[in-house]
Amino acid sequence: MAHHVIIVAAGKGSRMGEALPKQFLELNGEPILLHTLRRFYTYDPSLHLIVVLHPDYVAFWNDLARTLRVDIPHRTVAGGAERFHSVRNGLQSIDDRDGIVAIHDGVRPLVSNATLQRCFEAAAQHGSAVPSLPVHESMRSVDAHGHNQAVDRSRYRLVQTPQCFQLNDLRSAFEQDYNDAFTDDASVWEHFGRAVHLVEGNQENLKITTPEDLKMAQALMAK
Amino acid sequence: MAHHVIIVAAGKGSRMGEALPKQFLELNGEPILLHTLRRFYTYDPSLHLIVVLHPDYVAFWNDLARTLRVDIPHRTVAGGAERFHSVRNGLQSIDDRDGIVAIHDGVRPLVSNATLQRCFEAAAQHGSAVPSLPVHESMRSVDAHGHNQAVDRSRYRLVQTPQCFQLNDLRSAFEQDYNDAFTDDASVWEHFGRAVHLVEGNQENLKITTPEDLKMAQALMAK
Numbered sequence: 001m002a003h004h005v006i007i008v009a010a011g012k013g014s015r016m017g018e019a020l021p022k023q024f025l026e027l028n029g030e031p032i033l034l035h036t037l038r039r040f041y042t043y044d045p046s047l048h049l050i051v052v053l054h055p056d057y058v059a060f061w062n063d064l065a066r067t068l069r070v071d072i073p074h075r076t077v078a079g080g081a082e083r084f085h086s087v088r089n090g091l092q093s094i095d096d097r098d099g100i101v102a103i104h105d106g107v108r109p110l111v112s113n114a115t116l117q118r119c120f121e122a123a124a125q126h127g128s129a130v131p132s133l134p135v136h137e138s139m140r141s142v143d144a145h146g147h148n149q150a151v152d153r154s155r156y157r158l159v160q161t162p163q164c165f166q167l168n169d170l171r172s173a174f175e176q177d178y179n180d181a182f183t184d185d186a187s188v189w190e191h192f193g194r195a196v197h198l199v200e201g202n203q204e205n206l207k208i209t210t211p212e213d214l215k216m217a218q219a220l221m222a223k
Numbered sequence: 224m225a226h227h228v229i230i231v232a233a234g235k236g237s238r239m240g241e242a243l244p245k246q247f248l249e250l251n252g253e254p255i256l257l258h259t260l261r262r263f264y265t266y267d268p269s270l271h272l273i274v275v276l277h278p279d280y281v282a283f284w285n286d287l288a289r290t291l292r293v294d295i296p297h298r299t300v301a302g303g304a305e306r307f308h309s310v311r312n313g314l315q316s317i318d319d320r321d322g323i324v325a326i327h328d329g330v331r332p333l334v335s336n337a338t339l340q341r342c343f344e345a346a347a348q349h350g351s352a353v354p355s356l357p358v359h360e361s362m363r364s365v366d367a368h369g370h371n372q373a374v375d376r377s378r379y380r381l382v383q384t385p386q387c388f389q390l391n392d393l394r395s396a397f398e399q400d401y402n403d404a405f406t407d408d409a410s411v412w413e414h415f416g417r418a419v420h421l422v423e424g425n426q427e428n429l430k431i432t433t434p435e436d437l438k439m440a441q442a443l444m445a446k
Contacts, residue, residue: 132363136432138382138407140355140421148380148421150410156379157371159361184361187373196363198371203435209359212426212443219442220435 009106010079035109123164131201232329233302258332346387354424
């Protein structure tokens with residue numbers, strides 16, 4: 001039974017203040033996206049890897065992968081308007097019905113083998129698995145009037161990827177209409193009426209969205 | 224009117240897996256605590272700096288500061304059982320009634336001048352100022368039964384230090400009995416019936432509590 005990985009790298013954005021979308025920026029000499037691909041390939045070379053890219057960047061990435069002689073087998077799929085549509089396009093490109101599918105942010109190159117193992121194993125057992133971490137900072141809630149108050153941080157978890165699900169059930173969940181509250185795949189799954197099973201993530205598994213994040217990732221990778 | 228800074232470095236802990244409390248660990252060749260002191264001194268040399276240390280480490284730090292020829296004027300105060308008691312000891316060591324007091328974690332050496340300026344200015348105007356950041360990860364709440372559900376992360380802020388307050392009002396707030404819900408100084412202030420004014424923090428202002436944090440701080444400091 002094949003397991004699939006949809007790596008979402010469909011941004012065109014320039015939140016990093018760079019011309020190039022952040023998944024293509026260099027981290028220790030290689031594009032971030034290549035590091036991410038290699039993490040999964042190293043964990044299990046039999047995983048079916050799918051990279052979802054902005055339509056403007058599919059040819060760009062395929063050329064870059066050829067130039068860099070990337071020898072990690074993967075397919076590319078064109079993304080949609082929102083992350084939700086990009087994941088849906090990825091799911092529709094998979095022919096299998098059974099197995100697990102992992103949805104992962106292209107800009108999280110530091111997911112650990114231990115996190116991957118926890119996610120795939122728990123998803124096989126519980127139908128879903130989402131890596132998460134406790135909140136280390138104090139937290140406050142804010143309301144529309146600008147008031148804020150302390151909340152008990154032990155009641156919250158920060159969520160990472162890969163978010164793993166039974167493939168066919170997730171495909172059904174993504175037949176729902178798009179909703180602004182879908183900030184990640186777990187929220188789509190939950191809105192479809194399914195329970196989300198949390199597992200432990202790893203602290204280094206940061207999402208690179210700012211120049212500071214890129215510096216931190218470089219430091220963690222040098223370890 | 225003098226402004227005071229209480230730097231809380233009263234941990235004995237070994238969460239870092241090191242023999243030495245983390246505030247004394249080396250970051251780019253100097254103890255973390257020294258970097259933290261220097262941030263405030265560089266921002267405004269007229270600030271009155273107070274370092275609260277575990278009773279077992281007061282002499283250790285004073286010796287270390289002498290050995291390293293630390294020329295940043297500061298006082299040391301012995302801490303108490305919990306952070307709350309350490310801050311209270313720091314407050315009781317201040318003779319002034321007026322002015323602003325900033326309470327800062329000793330293991331946050333990367334607070335920016337801009338954050339410091341926002342905090343001191345807003346505290347003078349509003350009575351309190353607490354630096355905070357939006358939540359970038361998806362977030363879920365968890366209950367005692369292990370159930371979890373998506374929450375709207377835009378309704379929450381992660382809180383940093385320095386948390387700044389009108390000195391005499393904060394001293395009154397710290398006359399309250401200790402309460403487990405006091406995870407930071409803002410929660411003490413709020414429990415005393417006062418509104419907390421949030422200002423923008425800076426992303427690099429991380430709290431160094433793990434070896435990964437230390438690596439990230441090194442990378443950010445090298446910038």
